[in-house]
Amino acid sequence: MTPTPAPAIPASPHDTDAWRLRQDRHDPALRRRDETLFALANGSLGVRGGFEEADGGSDGSFLASVFEQHPIHYHERFPGFARSTDTRLPVADGQRIAVWLGAQRLDIDAAQWLAFERELDLRSGLLHRRVRLKTAQGHGIEIRAERVLPFDSGAAGVDLLAIRYTVASIDYTGPVTLASAIECGHAAAEQGDDPRIGVASAEGLQLLSRQADRRSADVVQATRRSGVRVVCSQAHRLGEGVSFGEAEIGEEHVAQRYLAQLQPGQAATIEKFVVYATDTNPHATDLPAHAAQALHQAVADGFDAIAARQAASLAQFWDGAELFIDGDAAAEQALRFNLFHLLQSAGRDGVNGTAAKGLTGEGYEGHYFWDTEAFMLPVMAYTAPDVARAMLHARFLALEPARKHAREMNHPRGALFPWRTITGGECSAHYPSGSAAYHINAAVAYGLGLYLDATGDLDFLVECGAEILFETARIWPQIGHFNPRRGGAFCIHEVTGPDEYTALVDNNFYTNRMAQQHLLRAVRVWEQLRRERPEQLQALAQRLQLDPHEIDTWRRAGERMFLHYDDALGIYAQDDTFLDKPRWPFPKHEGEHRPLLLDYHPLTLYRHQICKQADVVMALVLAGDGIGADVKRRSYDYYEAVTTHDSTLSASVFGILASEVGHAEQAAKFFGDNLRVDLDDLHGNTDHGVHMAALAGTWLGLASGFAGLRTSDGVLKFAPTLPRQWRGFGFGLRWQGRRLRLRVDRDGVEYTLLDGAALRIEHAGRAIELSAQTPVRVALAQPGSRPGDDGKLAFPRPAQALIFDLDGVLTDTAQTHYRAWKRMADEEGLPFDQHVNEQLKGVDRMNSLEIILRHAGKVLSAEQKLALAERKNGYYVEAIAQVTPKDLFPGVERVLEQARARGLKLGLASASRNAAALLDRLGIADRFDYIADAARIARAKPAPDIFLDVAAALGVAPSLCIGLEDAAAGVVAIKTAGMAAIGIGDAATLARADACLPDIASFDLNAFVSP
The missing domain is CATH 2.60.420 (Maltose phosphorylase, domain 3)
Structure with missing residues (x-):
């Protein structure tokens, strides 16, 4: 019998209970995604959410401390290149329970699915599943499974998984066997060509020993090179009517079989307890004893007591981190789901780092990055400060490898945290986007500073924090200098910022700004400890050979940090050359989101203004104090237009700044883009594990975005707004x-x-x-x-030029264009109406034709399209021959005269190639200093090219121009060009404009332009 699963549905609630992630249908094609979504973890152990009775496949279990080390092979190896990489390996999988009905093993893929439900209770951490099946042999049974993975397993280095598993008979009569197993032999996933998974392949763990008897079963595993040893043991509590059958020791597994007799209405239940004990000492001999002790306690406690303890732990967390959204239960559920996964995968033992994919899959080989301190740790600092402390302590334990990495990079003192790592050493073989990302040091300092502000934990500062802060601060003076060519400003050279599509640059704004905050924080901590803990500071300074002269260098570097501001655009430049590069010329891929890094050589990316993710915008969010709202708004508009958001780190950051600068609709859009990145698998790689930083970004989007949460000088600051949808x-x-x-x-x-x-x-x-x-x-x-x-750009403001759109601002030729397009479309049998015409606003002729053809589902050759466009243009030119000055909108001549009297330059930025002729017919051609030649503009609105072309021809910096537009695409183009935008028309349609007027007659020059 072939399987008949029900079709997949989105992993979103069917009711208003936003505390549960529920499914009532199962699609085998989405099994890997669902294993990620329903995974459980405790910061040390992670177990993917597969089915106990199914073949393991992509299911599995991971321990944060279990990894293998592999050499990196180079044909050209230079000093300081990473010599090896770490790969987290799957450990023995203890969740397996095979079901036998008589002599036949249950194959759920060959069974008919009668009913299915799966539920993850985010309040208690309990995963529940129920499935009704008709087996290939025609037997009706029901399987009920519950599992919990407690945060506190009772002993360091010991982790526990508890499962309660029941098989109930619907119409089956006969023996049932529950074969509870620990399966080994899992190797790391195939990495393929996708760097988001990883680059290394790895053999699995060695199986050193295995045993099974009536009381327990266990295996001992070890890595081949990294020196990690693991013991996995299992034991059970048996329900009524269930008895021990036999123990089984296989080549790659151990099992204990339990027997029962079933009749319709009867059930067989076992409680399974799986304990993992690990040690980085390959010669450790006490692991079996530790595992046995924990296993004995788990069996004595039973499933219900263990589940109750986990529920109590989560209740304490939710008591402080409660959240709700009134009017959007799905968003509320997604936020809780994201925060739950962040909490359960965050390193809480103070030893292991927090990986980019948590403990839910094999993405990025289990490495952790700067995401940990820039995204995840801030959420924990505000909601679970003990976890944040543990995460920072793990960085403290990685200081020695960071010192070693600094020496590899030719720094005689200090510590340099690596781009990607498990054990603290650099694992990236691509130094331009790896080792060159010095901003990791600043991210760690940022997370540390936020934790100290949120807790006032002076003891941690003395024990660990100050040493992290000082050792990492020492690196900045070694990669920068006080540059006499920049007036003595402190400049930082040859680094890569968060945007991995731009590498090895001078004065990356994010790096410089975050380094500035890092250095000044280190100075403040030095002064604080000198006042409050002088003896401990003296001891630390002696140990680090740190003196006041070095602290003074940090102060001067921080105070004189070079932050590259571009006067022409009125924005911060991403680096010294970014704004000099051409914009990205290649078309975007249609359909599924596919990062550019999968298709283009890095050098192709580096040569263009194209960003993978927030960079300058990231700095304005994390370290935006003292930077004006106008600068933030212009910077946001400019960089949003050149950012692909290929990284899941990007949307939340852009959303936070959009909220701050008043772009409410964009803030809501970015929040929505990020909210369900895993629940809806928006980037196509949730199979590899959840996106931990993106999950954290949704909480930050709510708190730092809509609520305006910031900290400054140890003070909490809010500026809450409410999305209109809520x-x-x-x-x-x-x-x-x-x-x-x-x-x-x-x-x-x-x-x-x-x-x-x-x-x-x-x-x-x-x-x-x-x-x-x-x-x-x-x-x-x-x-x-x-x-x-009132939430708009401050007016009046300095301006030297006004740049006008033509149609809809100075006159109305919309109906003229419509009639010309309509005539051509009717002749060709193409469907065309006012609804389609609305999409043509602000769009040039050829792109307008593309929209019409796409709507009609028609494909033409380039020659055919050119002929149609020329025919339409002929109809249009014929029509505008009747235009006279009487067709000018009221107020146009007054505005032009006032502007000319004020000494302002005037430009026209119209997509129409007939603009000059039309202005001549209107009698105002001589009023304009420059009329854009649309024929030589490569990209139409919403690209900023035409406005930048006009500004350049007028000889006026874009920041000193004001653009007037009636189309949303035109407003976007103006903002992207770094100009102030005044919308003419419907305020809702032109929401991105800095001000909106109903018509040009309402434009009062004195109200918008400084004398």
Whole structure:
């Protein structure tokens, strides 16, 4: 009998219970994705969410501490190149329970699925599954499985998985055998050509010994080179009517078989407990004893007690990290799902790092990156500070390898954390995007600083934090200098920022800005310890051979850090040459999102203005204090247009800054893009594990984006806004030993200090004093607002030029264009109406024709398309021959006269190749200093090319131009060019404009341009 699974459905709730991830259908084609989504972990052990009775396949178990080391082979090997890489290996898989009905083993892929449900309870951490099957032999049975993986297994280096497994008979009569096994022999996944999976292949763990008897079964495994040893043991509690059958020792597995007799309505249940004990000492002999002790305790406790302990642990977490969204249960569920996965995979033992894919799959070979401190750790600092402390302690334990890496990179002192690693050494063979990413040091310092602000943990600072901060700060003076050609500013050379599509540059803005914050934080910590812990500081300084002269160098470098500001565009330049490069000329792939790095040589990427992810924008989010709103807004607009968001790290950062600068719709869009990146497998690689930093980014999008959460000088700051799609939202956080709750609705914001001493926070720039259990209610902040500007760009402002669109701004030829297109379309039998015509606004002739043809589903040759476009143009030219000055919109002549009297230059940026002729017919051609030649503009709006062309011809910096447009694409083009945008028309359609007017007659030059 062939399997008949029901079709797949999105992993989203069917009801309003946003505490559960539920499925009621199963699609074998999505099995790998679902194994990731339903995985359980505790920061040390991760178990993918497969079916106990199924073949293991891509299912499996991972331990954060179990990895193999492999040499990296180069044909040209130079000093400092990474010599080896680490790969996390699957360990013995203890979740397997095969079901035998008589002499036939159950094959669920050959069975008929009568009913299915799977549920992950995010409140308790319990995974439940129920499936009703008709076997290939015609027997009806039901399988019920529950599992939990507790955060606290009772002993360091010991982890526990608990399973309760039941087989119930619907119409089957006969014997049933539950063969509970530990399976070995799993090798690392095939890496293929996708670098997001990894580059190394690895053989599996060695099986050193195995045994099984009535009481327990276990295996001992070891790596071949890295010196890690693992013991995996299992034992059981048996339900009524179940008895031990026999033990089995196979080539790559051990098993214990349990027997029962079933009749319809009867069930057989076992509780299975699997313990892992690990040690990095390959000669460790006490692991079996540790595993046996933990296993004995687990069996004595039983499944319910273990599940209750895990539920209590999670209840304590959710008590401080509660969150809700009023009006969007699916978004609320996704946020909780993301935060749950982040919490369970974050390293909490203080030894192991937190990998980019957590413990849910084999993506990136189990490596961790700067994502850990830049994205994940901040969420933990606000919601689970003990976990954040453990994550930082793991970095502290990696200081010695970081010192070694610094020496490999020719730095005589200090520590340099690697780009990607498991054990602390650099694992990247591609140094331009690996070792050159010195910003990792700054990310660790950022995470450390945020933890210290959030907790005031002076003991950790003395024990670990100051040493991390000082040793990493020492690197900056070694890769930069006080440059006399830049007026003595401190410049940093040959580094790679977060944008991996731009490598080996001078003065990467993100790196310089974050290094500046790092150095100044290190100086403040030195001064703090000199005041509060002078003896400990003296001991540390002696051990590190650190003196006040070096601290003074840090201070001067921080204060004189070069931050490249481009006056022409009014934005921060990503680096010294980024803005000089041409924009990306190649077309985007249609359909599935496919990163450019999979199809283009790195040098091709490096030669263009193209960003993989947030870079300058990232700096403006993490270290934006003191940078003006106008600069942030212009920088956002410019870089958003050249960013592909090929990294899942990007959307949340852009969304946070969009919210800050008042682009509410874009903020909501980016939040949505990031919210279900794994639930809907938006990047096509959730099979390899969840995207931990992206999951963290959704919480940051809520808190730092919509709620405006920032910290500055140890003070919590908020500026909450409410997305129009929601009725309200709220979340809790922990701060300096207190619990704080924020609730936002249409009527305002309510802050409640749930416990602890009084707290001063800031709301929209205003200080608020909170006392325990006394809510304070205030009005919502205005998106992107500053006093008096109602959320828009501050006017009046300095300007030297006005650049106008033509159609819809100066006159109305929309119907003329429509009639010309309509005439041509009717002649060719192409469907065309006003709805399609709306898509042509602001679009040039050939691209307009492409839209019409795409709508009609028709493909033509280049010659045929050119002929149609020329025919339409002929109809249009024939029509505009009747245009006279009377066709100008009211107010146009007044605006042009006022501008000319003010000494402003005037330009026209129209996609029409007939613009000059039309202006002549309107009688205003002589008023303009330059009219764009659309024929030589390579890319149409929303690309900024035509506005930049006009600004260059006028000899005016884009930041000193104001563009006037009636089309959304045109407004995007203006903003991307770094200009202020005034929309003419519908405010909702032109939401990205800095100001919007109903018509050109409403334009008052004095209200928008400084005298």
